[in-house]
Amino acid sequence: MSCIEIDGIRITVTRKNIKNLHLYVKPPDGEVKITAPLFVSTQMISAFARSRAQWITQRRAELRERTRAEKAGYENGAIRYIWGRPLRLRAEKGERTCVTEAGDELMVSLSGEITPEKTAEALKAWYREKLSERIARRMPYWEERTGLRCSAWQIRDMKTRWGSCSTATGKIRINLLLAQKDAECLDYVIVHELAHLKQADHGACFKALLDSYMPGWREVRKRLNG
Ligand SMILES: [Zn+2]
Incomplete structure (x- = not known):
């Protein structure tokens, strides 16, 4: 070198x-x-x-x-969202690291030093927990409605996609950022990825599947990408 x-x-x-x-x-x-x-x-x-x-x-x-x-985005006063609801970020020293919603504030208690990096870490763990809870409820709901089942799902901190589905393994990945969007956006991504288990591309057949599973999907997609 x-x-x-x-x-x-x-x-x-x-x-x-x-x-x-x-x-x-x-x-x-x-x-x-x-x-x-x-x-x-x-x-x-x-x-x-x-x-x-x-x-x-x-x-x-x-x-x-x-x-x-x-x-x-991780400094005091920054606006973060949970399920589409804006909250003002407040990071302060606490006995243990935890994140709580308090009115229109999102309180991040940090046991150690308060830095944007530490705040981001605590917040991402909290988002992951929230998202995980909801996927655990919504995935079985949509599997029941569509008759399609994924082999497993996981949450990923992705930069360019809301979700992905491996048709080879039947595994679905969901973007961590979805915890900040309104809850219907998560439903749309779940339905979209489940539909890929039946149809790999985004052609007319795929869209017809989405129409039958979730008639309002186009509006939700607009919100998601807007
Ligand atoms: Zn797709």
Whole structure:
């Protein structure tokens, strides 16, 4: 491993038995890494990095902004949702770590240091618990109504999808963020993923299935993605 510097940005270079140069800008702070084939000279790597300098700067700024916004979302006064209901976040020191709803406040007691990271951790565990409780009730309900059964389900902290279903294993994954959306959104995602057990794609047959299971699904989907 070695280092180069382009426009004041430190880049870590790792040489590997690979064919092409790869450039990575990593969260949370926009650390820049290059992996390079064994035969490529440091000069060539520098030239490659320089040709991408503008993109690197832009991507680093984006990542840092995302990290800043994520942290701000876990500071006192930030608005968090539970089943579509907005609550104002209040983190304070407590004897043990726990999360409670109190009127329009979401109280996060932390036994240790109060940081956005610790608050996020406690809050995610709480969301997971809430979501898990509701899935445990709603999954059997929808399995009964549709006659479709998943082999197992799990909650995942996903970035790009509300849910997924493996038709090979019959396993369904539900996005942790759904605990913040109104409860019908969770129902829609459960129905959507169950329907995949019968129909893999999102074609006309799939939509007809959804129409028969949950006639108002289009409205719910709009809310979910809105
Ligand atoms: Zn789908």
